[in-house]
Amino acid sequence: MDRLPVVVVHGGAGNIPNERSEKSRSGVCSAARAGYVILQKGGSSMDAVVEAVTQLENNPVFNAGCGSVLTACGEVEMDAIVMDGKTLASGAVSAVRNIANPVQLARLVMEKTSHVCLTAHGANQFARVMGIPEVPQESLITEYSRMRWKKNLAPDANPVECQMGKMGTVGAVAVDIDGNVACATSTGGLLNKMEGRVGDTSCIGCGGYADNQVGAVSTTGHGEAIMTVTLARLILFHMEQGPGYDVPGWTKPHTPAVDLLLAYLKGLFAPFTQLPRGR
Amino acid sequence: MDRLPVVVVHGGAGNIPNERSEKSRSGVCSAARAGYVILQKGGSSMDAVVEAVTQLENNPVFNAGCGSVLTACGEVEMDAIVMDGKTLASGAVSAVRNIANPVQLARLVMEKTSHVCLTAHGANQFARVMGIPEVPQESLITEYSRMRWKKNLAPDANPVECQMGKMGTVGAVAVDIDGNVACATSTGGLLNKMEGRVGDTSCIGCGGYADNQVGAVSTTGHGEAIMTVTLARLILFHMEQGPGYDVPGWTKPHTPAVDLLLAYLKGLFAPFTQLPRGR
Numbered sequence: 354m355d356r357l358p359v360v361v362v363h364g365g366a367g368n369i370p371n372e373r374s375e376k377s378r379s380g381v382c383s384a385a386r387a388g389y390v391i392l393q394k395g396g397s398s399m400d401a402v403v404e405a406v407t408q409l410e411n412n413p414v415f416n417a418g419c420g421s422v423l424t425a426c427g428e429v430e431m432d433a434i435v436m437d438g439k440t441l442a443s444g445a446v447s448a449v450r451n452i453a454n455p456v457q458l459a460r461l462v463m464e465k466t467s468h469v470c471l472t473a474h475g476a477n478q479f480a481r482v483m484g485i486p487e488v489p490q491e492s493l494i495t496e497y498s499r500m501r502w503k504k505n506l507a508p509d510a511n512p513v514e515c516q517m518g519k520m521g522t523v524g525a526v527a528v529d530i531d532g533n534v535a536c537a538t539s540t541g542g543l544l545n546k547m548e549g550r551v552g553d554t555s556c557i558g559c560g561g562y563a564d565n566q567v568g569a570v571s572t573t574g575h576g577e578a579i580m581t582v583t584l585a586r587l588i589l590f591h592m593e594q595g596p597g598y599d600v601p602g603w604t605k606p607h608t609p610a611v612d613l614l615l616a617y618l619k620g621l622f623a624p625f626t627q628l629p630r631g632r
Numbered sequence: 633m634d635r636l637p638v639v640v641v642h643g644g645a646g647n648i649p650n651e652r653s654e655k656s657r658s659g660v661c662s663a664a665r666a667g668y669v670i671l672q673k674g675g676s677s678m679d680a681v682v683e684a685v686t687q688l689e690n691n692p693v694f695n696a697g698c699g700s701v702l703t704a705c706g707e708v709e710m711d712a713i714v715m716d717g718k719t720l721a722s723g724a725v726s727a728v729r730n731i732a733n734p735v736q737l738a739r740l741v742m743e744k745t746s747h748v749c750l751t752a753h754g755a756n757q758f759a760r761v762m763g764i765p766e767v768p769q770e771s772l773i774t775e776y777s778r779m780r781w782k783k784n785l786a787p788d789a790n791p792v793e794c795q796m797g798k799m800g801t802v803g804a805v806a807v808d809i810d811g812n813v814a815c816a817t818s819t820g821g822l823l824n825k826m827e828g829r830v831g832d833t834s835c836i837g838c839g840g841y842a843d844n845q846v847g848a849v850s851t852t853g854h855g856e857a858i859m860t861v862t863l864a865r866l867i868l869f870h871m872e873q874g875p876g877y878d879v880p881g882w883t884k885p886h887t888p889a890v891d892l893l894l895a896y897l898k899g900l901f902a903p904f905t906q907l908p909r910g911r
Binding site: 441442443445447448466467468469470471472473474475476478479546547548549550551552556557558559562576577580581582583586587590 | 720721722724726727745746747748749750751752753754755757758825826827828829830831835836837838841855856859860861862865866869
């Protein structure tokens with residue numbers, strides 16, 4: 354083995370209710386293990402991140418695949434992205450419906466088309482051509498998702514508070530024994546989002562980015578805020594500068610990437626508009 | 633007047649056939665003039681870029697609004713984005729149909745929703761709520777678009793050659809007398825694209841980006857290649873570093889941003905895979 358492979362998995366930003374914390378933890382651990390087994394056998398970082406994210410999509414605890422939050426109309430529309438750090442190839446789907454594993458469809462967009470992103474009906478049409486079965490929407494909706502959606506419809510509901518809850522986008526980054534990095538991210542998006550809302554996840558440089566010469570990123574949080582600063586690409590730009598790079602306005606002794614990450618994590622729990630502007 | 637306002641307009645990358653060159657030039661000039669009149673009267677850079685791009689969308693010579701290229705199925709699906717450099721607010725639509733001015737709808741997404749991007753049917757549904765009339769698809773299709781699409785269907789057609797022809801995405805950047813910058817981009821996408829294909833235009837940091845503290849960019853070219861390097865954001869990152877910044881691998885005495893632009897323009901006429909990788 355040339356070098357030790359690594360996989361890092363996340364199960365989404367936001368406050369995890371106590372009664373779901375153990376399930377979240379074990380879901381993330383099990384997905385990370387599944388990805389790591391692939392890497393240990395000499396599999397690619399792309400295989401590892403897609404496997405890890407597939408497991409999280411199949412796990413009803415997370416807001417991706419089965420377990421996705423519902424749109425304002427009570428439906429499931431999902432976004433996903435993958436990126437290969439060796440070739441900079443990427444694939445994404447947005448606002449796709451009735452698909453159990455959007456991350457696998459995103460990978461097929463990368464591998465089987467000349468495009469980078471397919472959206473809505475076009476993505477579903479492509480899935481049919483690829484032989485990916487459509488699943489009933491009901492199979493993607495959990496009781497918990499429906500309960501949160503109904504709560505949000507109540508006359509006294511606070512929509513901002515509802516959206517600030519557990520977001521639960523899932524993602525993974527990995528480096529394999531050949532030194533190739535990859536990222537994958539998948540989400541049901543924002544609770545109560547408008548039909549057709551596309552967040553950061555399927556947007557290259559926002560929901561994820563991977564480049565062998567720098568690193569790989571998978572993001573989670575309030576999509577619109579992440580998009581404002583093209584967060585994944587921004588983190589890699591700062592990492593590319595190295596620890597000696599002077600970021601105007603930053604004074605702490607951390608590397609800029611660490612600073613940025615700290616500021617971002619802080620931002621997740623602050624009003625959305627307080628995210629760093631990229632400098 | 634505090635400072636001289638500026639508007640820069642483009643009518644898309646690619647080879648312009650001789651018989652269309654004069655119309656392209658006059659269309660771009662007239663759009664730039666319309667944007668400039670707004671700036672001279674003290675209007676905002678956002679007003680100026682949206683007006684300029686609206687004029688180009690209405691001009692059948694360009695691949696945006698009326699004049700959009702056709703998908704593989706012979707239909708029109710359009711993408712557009714706007715971004716305000718003062719607030720970093722942005723709005724976009726992707727794969728939208730039957731809308732005369734997608735750039736105006738993108739602006740409404742920014743101003744009237746809590747989202748950044750709406751796609752496909754969701755974007756059309758939002759348009760209806762906003763009172764934007766749907767137009768018949770036929771009103772967006774020119775004889776020239778249909779001729780190119782048919783040519784592409786011929787048994788001896790070279791799909792790569794067809795796609796390498798005039799792309800004609802339109803865009804504008806501006807700075808107003810208050811020093812605020814903005815960008816707008818609009819396109820019918822790639823000729824013969826798959827249904828639901830989303831290119832760079834509606835993707836923040838790819839089809840456009842604007843930040844008062846750095847500048848504003850609107851891109852045009854092969855969308856998938858632009859997305860690979862998140863080109864708009866990449867250009868601004870390099871501009872942010874200033875002329876003294878050392879870009880690994882670059883040896884010429886130009887500033888990095890100019891180098892990058894030169895490399896990119898060269899890339900437009902080279903195989904798509906030869907675009908710079910971002911360093």
